Amino acid sequence: MTKAALISHGTVAQNRKARHDFAIEDTVEAGIVLTGSEVKSLRKGRCTLTEAFAQPEGDGFYLINLHIPAYEGASHFQHDEKRKRKLLLHKKEIHRLSAAVGRQGMTVVPLSMFFNARGLAKVTLGLAKGKNHIDRREDIKKREWQREQARVMRAKG
Secondary structure (H helix, E strand, C coil): CCHHHCCCCEEEEECHHHHHHEEEEEEEEEEECCCHHHHHHHHCCCCECCCCEEEEECCEEEEECCECCCCCCCCCCCCCCCCCEEEECCHHHHHHHHHHHHHHCCEEEEEEEEECCCCCEEEEEEEEEECCHHHHHHHHHHHHHHHHHHHHHHHHC
16 A cells, blocks of 8 residues: 555545434534554545444543444454544533533534544544434425525526
């Protein structure tokens, strides 16, 4: 594998389904505790965020159901592909997010995973409330109306 094919900084994965299924109220950037084989697998761009969510547990937040496939180059030091991964957040953020999850019935979903300029793995978390069928329909109507407006403006030129 050439160095150009590896991701040194930039987006590894995005959860586009989350914006469809949830109304995102707030976003938070968090670090994540990973093993060496997980980082190497992420640098190859292999990660799935669609079923993942974060929940408070003890004194911190953990990311559940994040799928990072096994790295082929690792020998016997492989990682479990769907293990719980600890998120690195400030205490104020942990208290604010856990209060919102417990009191208001909200959930914390990962929106994207990326490497920052220093090469550290980060996750963008969204504090979200689930959308019902009517909300999704309204979003589709709004999006189609905006497309129609843009089409008319281009035609008038």
